[in-house]
Amino acid sequence: MNLDNLFNAAQEAFLFYKNISGREKSDFLTNLAEILEANRSEIVSLAVVESNLPDERINGELGRTVGQIRLFANLVKEGSWVEATVDPAMPDRTPLPRADIRRMLTPLGPVVVFGASNFPLAFSTAGGDTVSALAAGCPVIYKAHPAHPETSKKVADCIHQAISKSNLPQALFTHVEGGIAEGQALVKHPLAKAVAFTGSHTGGKALFDLANQREEPIPVFAEMGSVNPIFCFPQKLKNENDSLAKAFVGSLTLGVGQFCTNPGLIFVPKDQAAAFEKAIAEEMNDIASAPMLHPGIAEAYYNSLQFLQSREELRWVKVADAQHLINGSTALAEIKASDWLKDSVFQQEVFGAFAMMVVYESEAELQEIAKYLHGQLTITVWAESEELKNQLFLINLLEEKCGRLLFKGVPTGVEVGHAMQHGGPYPSTTDARSTSVGAYAIKRFARPIAFQDMPQELLPEALKDGNPLGIWRMVDGEYEK
Amino acid sequence: MNLDNLFNAAQEAFLFYKNISGREKSDFLTNLAEILEANRSEIVSLAVVESNLPDERINGELGRTVGQIRLFANLVKEGSWVEATVDPAMPDRTPLPRADIRRMLTPLGPVVVFGASNFPLAFSTAGGDTVSALAAGCPVIYKAHPAHPETSKKVADCIHQAISKSNLPQALFTHVEGGIAEGQALVKHPLAKAVAFTGSHTGGKALFDLANQREEPIPVFAEMGSVNPIFCFPQKLKNENDSLAKAFVGSLTLGVGQFCTNPGLIFVPKDQAAAFEKAIAEEMNDIASAPMLHPGIAEAYYNSLQFLQSREELRWVKVADAQHLINGSTALAEIKASDWLKDSVFQQEVFGAFAMMVVYESEAELQEIAKYLHGQLTITVWAESEELKNQLFLINLLEEKCGRLLFKGVPTGVEVGHAMQHGGPYPSTTDARSTSVGAYAIKRFARPIAFQDMPQELLPEALKDGNPLGIWRMVDGEYEK
Structure with missing residues (x-):
């Protein structure tokens, strides 16, 4: 035409x-x-x-x-x-x-x-x-x-x-x-x-x-798209370790991880990391690999994982199943916040059901993370109310980095209403x-x-x-x- | 620092x-x-x-x-x-x-x-x-x-x-x-x-x-900035030739023509062109040249006029006074719409008290002009009410080309209020x-x-x-x- x-x-x-x-x-x-x-x-x-x-x-x-x-x-x-x-x-x-x-x-x-x-x-x-x-x-x-x-x-x-x-x-x-x-x-x-x-x-x-x-x-x-980080606070994880792991894996793997709002990045306090990681890995075992949208997307997913596997900062908790022509499988890697902060490659979106768990040691480190973070569609904070009492500064920093800030639930399942904001600072949108x-x-x-x-x-x-x-x-x- | x-x-x-x-x-x-x-x-x-x-x-x-x-x-x-x-x-x-x-x-x-x-x-x-x-x-x-x-x-x-x-x-x-x-x-x-x-x-x-x-x-x-064109309809000019000429020259020369909203382009029907042009020229004679903001702006103004003077499509009704170190003087040139439509150089803003009068022969030509026009901060329409009865299409075309559309008065004197829009399609703004x-x-x-x-x-x-x-x-x- x-x-x-x-x-x-x-x-x-x-x-x-x-x-x-x-x-x-x-x-x-x-x-x-x-x-x-x-x-x-x-x-x-x-x-x-x-x-x-x-x-x-x-x-x-x-x-x-x-x-x-x-x-x-x-x-x-x-x-x-x-x-x-x-x-x-x-x-x-x-x-x-x-x-x-x-x-x-x-x-x-x-x-x-x-x-x-x-x-x-x-x-x-x-x-x-x-x-x-x-x-x-x-x-x-x-x-x-x-x-x-x-x-x-x-x-x-x-x-x-x-x-x-x-x-x-x-x-x-x-x-x-x-x-x-x-x-x-x-x-x-x-x-x-x-x-x-x-x-x-x-x-x-x-x-x-x-x-x-x-x-x-x-x-x-x-x-x-974006990696839609979740910030976990210690008391919240202590109280709800298993249900949060289930919610996280459910949201991560929804649509075989092919949503703009799948949470691909999760910040976890050091003392809770082992228990939470274990619960996540168990949940992941229940998720069967499933066909991705087309073979090109599956190929890109496995290529991204392969690239990340060459990085020694990452410890692999669950590697993806061997590449199938089209099926995507879950994967989970862990990294110290101090390492994560050193290279923005760890912020790049991997389109598919891969999550990076970043283990932080202090609230000061969380603030550094918030300042360093790229723009996102969503950021989720999982914390008990009393844990947020002195976190206005951190919350302000997170507001600078997203279009939607959640305090409960998961970022997938974008409500279509009057108050919805689906768009955030670059590079999540232009x-x-x-x-x-x-x-x-x-x-x-x-x-x-x-x-x-x-x-x-x-x-x-x-x-x-x-x-x-x-x-x-x-x-x-x-x-x- | x-x-x-x-x-x-x-x-x-x-x-x-x-x-x-x-x-x-x-x-x-x-x-x-x-x-x-x-x-x-x-x-x-x-x-x-x-x-x-x-x-x-x-x-x-x-x-x-x-x-x-x-x-x-x-x-x-x-x-x-x-x-x-x-x-x-x-x-x-x-x-x-x-x-x-x-x-x-x-x-x-x-x-x-x-x-x-x-x-x-x-x-x-x-x-x-x-x-x-x-x-x-x-x-x-x-x-x-x-x-x-x-x-x-x-x-x-x-x-x-x-x-x-x-x-x-x-x-x-x-x-x-x-x-x-x-x-x-x-x-x-x-x-x-x-x-x-x-x-x-x-x-x-x-x-x-x-x-x-x-x-x-x-x-x-x-x-x-922009050239803020004024579209004149015949009956309106017949009825108010002298007062519109006065309003036009007043707006053109306000601030020695150094506003974003000075009207530097005016579309005039053929039958009214001679009378209107005469009235404008007379008004211009009453405007003394005055210092521009700085010598660089005056120099740019005279350079632009000199460039336009090399174009044979333009007939000069009033040439600017010889260049002074800093004073800006009025200038007026006339061009046929059919010529104006051929080269977008005639749409470029000349920052200063210069106006281009474009003489059109038909409503069809006005529509062509509206389609061809660059984005503007303002467009002004001078017409008697009955002349606008069948002009919805033209008005729609003009709406596409500006941020503010006036039907009375002049574009200079931007009101600071709730309803003001000072911004228009590119290149008037980004x-x-x-x-x-x-x-x-x-x-x-x-x-x-x-x-x-x-x-x-x-x-x-x-x-x-x-x-x-x-x-x-x-x-x-x-x-x-």
Whole structure:
């Protein structure tokens, strides 16, 4: 397909679509949710085959995908997300009158979305990036992930059905197949206004660099994963050694360790290390190796382990089973904090069910770790309440390094809600000010515009006198509805 | 000064300052506003000498600077700007319970701010960038503009007095002098978390590239100016030829044409061009040439004009007075839209009181212009209401190209309020999703963080049960206070 034609059609669709009401956008998204549900069995069958993920997981992921779509459908129907802000004119102000100024968010334009291999539905064709962009008012040019081409085509077909049912331009969504070169060409096109990506650091950073080198640089929202460290305090481990080991291994091995939020790094106090390590190793013995997404991912996993095995700082508690064509198995290595602090290679993500246990000797060392740590999607603190009483400084340090800070449970299982933040400091993402999960994800695809002394009849509904949409607005600095 | 020491001190100050209350931040900013007012006469004297700008303008700019500080003082005292969002736990939800998730904005860390030559106060040492960063909770490393060193030192001294008065760490603000190399070193330091800049395209783009090439890329909020086109419709010009010419020349020549928002480009319908041009030329004759900010800026202005004078597409209505060491004079050239559309050199900003009048022949041509136009801070439409009835498509196109769209008055005189958007698509800024003027400017220096199952006693006040700060929060998707 000719890229200019593709983008020109998307731009034309954009200029139409940006003027339809939130209710119409909501109806379109609701249609999409219903069509996906109606095609559940076929979509799930395709995705199970193409991803090697179990039926139950894929069914759950489709449920989550549909849930996300309904969240955005509700958000744009309600309409307050546009941050309508009105400073009415003050014609009699001295020394100078004030003009009438009204601000709101407006969609960016056509957006390029890249699918993720590890979420063939929820972060792919009709996943969070696509749907939050469509909700914001942006057409999507979607680069399918080559790991699940048939699933992607099927879901794209559902999106086109929903577009038809809503009488919207088909160019609101374009499904593009291909490899790296095709993806790069999309990012380089002058009519592309933003990029969303979920995947590897290498891939995300390459797109970020490419987008910044354009004649008109554009934002890249790349979620590139992280190792999601867990900080364990002594009393907590003493009290809950076995259940925490079970929770840890469960979270580590969820999806064969192929989530962005699997905890691959755990900091354990010296006195508790032996008991905790033993419990983890036992839990790991119960986890059968399972197929990874595709052979390339399994190969990369074993290559990473092999590389780490050459490092004498690591003591291997459990080595992975011998490499299978595609199966991934658990692995666990231990390292002293003083060694871990010396080489950032020990912070690199190993995509798969490998965990590094770092044994620390003091709270001072924990603070050093926190300062040295790379940016993460999540950090988890496992501590009894009384152990945190004097840890405000450490907690502040950890806040600097993550987008979500947990004090209970595990980082996997990202809730899709209003308060979720799924995005953190670099290198976990290229834009810590954004989230790719939850309601705020829509804000990535919009920018503010202010209208000064615009005639009422030309103003968008969100900004008209009398607040015809009944949305929350800030008027003269005060919220009102 | 050793840069590591400087940034380490700023980082240490940050970890203290991020935990003080909005009220304390507000008191600090209010102290600063009062100290600046108390030093008004000395500050104004210095700035007048160093900027060549008249006393009245500098007095007004100090008033604006103090007004901005009070706006942010009120904003952080009120506290709702942090976007507190609470999704309470649902322990009984099936199939899975929901954790307690609470999100808010948290400051980025130490921020590097570059002063602007054309606003020695409002966009400089204690200007909007510095003050919105301090309001957000970020220490500022300020790179003084070499065009007004004594003014900058004096204002820095006021900031340090305010810090002392509020018993805050002095490293909340650091005044750095030097040239390009010193500025680049600040941007490259690993502890810098964002950059704000107001100035030339060359300068802003260089910092943007530098920041993206860091091991950890950081956001750059560069406001690089624009030509702020005015689109004139025939009936409006017929009705108000002389008053619009006067308004146009007044706005063009404000501050000797050295504002980011001077309108340097005006689109005029063919039939009205002669009369309007005559009126503009007459108005220009009344404008005496006046000193520009410094000789380098005057030289660049005359060099740009000389370059344009070699282009045969331009017909010169008024050439600038012969180059004076520092004075800038008005100039006006006319070009056919069909020629203007052929070379983007005609879109480049000439920093000074030069205007290009582009004569268009049809509405179709106006749409072509709108599509071809670079990103702008502002676009102004001068039209009678009835002339806009069928112009929704054109207005949509113009919206894509600016951050503020005006329908009356002139783009200069940027109101500092809640609804102001001062920032637009590239190349007018490097981040169209941000503003450098108005209350939303604070959001540039913060990012979201979510706390999951955080014990009440550790939660920031903004997120605690019972809403102790009494701020607007979104709870389960609904705003409440």
